[in-house]
Amino acid sequence: MASSSDEQGCCGHCACSAGQGEDKDGKSRREFLAYTAGAMGAVGAGAAAWTLIDSMNPAADTLALSTTEVDVSALKEGESLTALWRGKPVFIRRRTTKEVEEARAVALTDLRDPQTDQDRVKQSVINGKESPEWLVVVGVCTHLGCVPLGQKPTDPHGEFDGWFCPCHGAQYDSSARIRKGPAPKNLEVPPYQFIDATRIKIG
């Protein structure tokens, strides 16, 4: 049997093809064993690699810290505060009636990421009563992760009475929806609920 005719699963270049004088059965048996061992080795290496990679995912203690409680009793209409949730800023804004009306007057067709204001504040329910003046969003620009300005009255609020990201000029409206600039999405609304009139549980 010509030694050049077989490829032992590698580059086929090595002396591993020194199969002179072997009968066909012996050779196929050897190939079968080589492929079996190779397949098992691949499975084992894959399992080991996954163990290593998975160890970099959030650990149990990190996952357990996924809720935070915020006292919002000090917020007056037209004021905002920033809370920390999962290491990220969360904007909590008690909007003025004007801001709510502005947000609701926009046609969905004018929006890059169409979503109604009603939809974005539907979790703002205090003691069973809808309270659309409360807007809760993750304060991370959906472009590349900077924190937009607009929490303080003296901050720039952009053209839409909301937030303005200084990094690349994304502008969000008073519902924190993207209106202008490079960001693709509205600011994310996290899961939250009002424990009572003064406390919000985020996460």
Next chain:
Amino acid sequence: MAHDERAPFKNPVIAWIDARLPIFSFMNKEYGQNPTPRNFNIWWNFGALSLAMLIIMAVTGIFLAMNYTPSTDHAFASVERIMRDVKGGWLLRYLHANGASMFFIVVYIHTFRGLFYGSYKAPRELLWLFGVAIFLLMMATAFTGYVLPWGQMSFWGATVITNLFSAIPLIGDAVVTWLWGGFSVDNPTLNRFFVLHFLLPFVLFGIVGLHVAALHVTGSNNPSGVEPKSGKDTVPFHPYYTVKDLLGIALFLALYAAVVFYAPNFLGHPDNYIPANPLATPAHIMPEWYFLPFYAILRAVTVDITVPFTNIVLISSKLGGVILMFGATGVLMVLPWLDRSPVRSGAYRPWFRVFFWVLVVDCLTLGLMGAKPVEEPFTTIAQLATFYYFFHFLAVLPLLAKFEKTLPLPSSIAESLSVKKTLRVLLPVLFLIGLAMQAQAAESDAFPPHRPTAGWAQEGILGRYDQAALRRGFQVYKQNCSSCHSLKYLSYRHLAALGYSAREVAAIAAGNNVADGPNDQGEMFQRPARPSDAFVKPFANDQAARAANNGALPPDLSLIVKARHGHEDYVYSLLTGFDQTPPEGEKIAAGMSYNPYFPGHQIAMFAPLQEDSVTYTDGTKATVDQEARDITEFLAWAAEPEMETRKKTGVWVVAFLVALAGVLSLLKREVWKKLD
């Protein structure tokens, strides 16, 4: 066969790359057709095994480092977080910690193989020297790594080993201060040891590269010690030795996995599960088993060398011990020039062979003595063994080279194959016996015996915790222990493993108040604990705990079962041991209780368990014995919450590796059968 010149590769991509950077040609030359002696025995597997272990250590180490914090305040806790909360963290850590032992087993066998078959002789002296350098670097890496968990053995090991350098005349103290970066082993030391532990393996890879490069210049030695003369003496490296090395690796990994999954702490010391305490040295400190022979040599020197008839000390016993300890590796560096016998392989040197085995037994003896306390007869035995170690290299080998009548050498490797293979299994058997003896030596002495128990549900390969006992034990902890003993590495969420629902866990947590803050006014405040909170501690700090407990610090119980010799049996014995009366004449100090199972027999804790001191929700009768068994079971879980997963995973991993070894063994037989 036309394999010598660079043949074109069929695959155009490979051919393209190879024409520009001939890595494929290189691999083919060095690992494909590389003519390799055909008579390697099992001992030639350990070079490839060493490389496999080095890679495993590097990879697991890198991923561990991603979750480890090199700071005295956080190191111990970050290791516990790896064990308890990081996904697969317990597996990575046990692989790494036991991997060090496995690496040393492999390298020691590899080294003794070289010693027996004369692999250090011309033209392989440089190859051997690189090997000794690798060994030294390995020891430095292992030592710095052992410090990182920042347990008691880490801390005191670091203290003792760095103090070795204080023996250097004149500049010793300055060198030690420099090593520490302070006035004791402390945060700067830990920080730099972490850096060194991360750095040195890369240096190791570099020297291993040189070791292998030198090997590929001289070619491998072989059991006959005769260089290959013709094509009949060699086989191409691939597939003959690739399959053999892979089989060896699969078999060794199976053994390694068995240790990792079923005896992960067998080679460690319970004391290292106690956080480092600079104020108290453990009663029995000793290094990891792989350093024990060197440790024995260090301690063997007990006399100062003085100028005759004066009191002027030339070499203090301290310096002498350090010199001999480093000298033990030093003689290996000059070995190629000490043993000038023209015959390489011990197989053809009848007297050399005898002395070789004496050396093996001598090294095991040194290891055993390294684990013993410094008292007679161990000191004398260690001194004699130390003497023989140096005598072997400095006197026996040079003299044998002159006077030994060697056996006639075979004319070729092919001819040598007819020689019977000798003493195949003796070496590993001796190694394993030595290991077991050393591990046992640590356990046996000076620890009070334990009460006989009926055994524990968690014992054995498929042992699992008794969940009902865990829940009862948790009740006992809350009722009887938690007012003094913290459980700080556990969080309430961990109680889900006891079968509590999320709602029950939240309720248990909320029953405790935890300090939080500062709030908007800048003040700390109390709030009900949440499942994500760690178990609330009974005292704000150690000082408060001591003040409330007559000066004694109630230890944290998170790891108590792992951190004491005897483990469950010890805790159970201690808790039930308050019913004993002290022997006549033993005076019990004020505020102390007699307990024969506590080291020193006097403990600052009063009998913590009484009949019916808890009312079990499952209706079990709360005898003292029952309470002690339940709390011990609970604390065993608290120390090793990963145990059930570990044992279950182990079945699959070991079975897989054994199956892989089976397939490789059949493949090896197929590959080799036309030669045999």
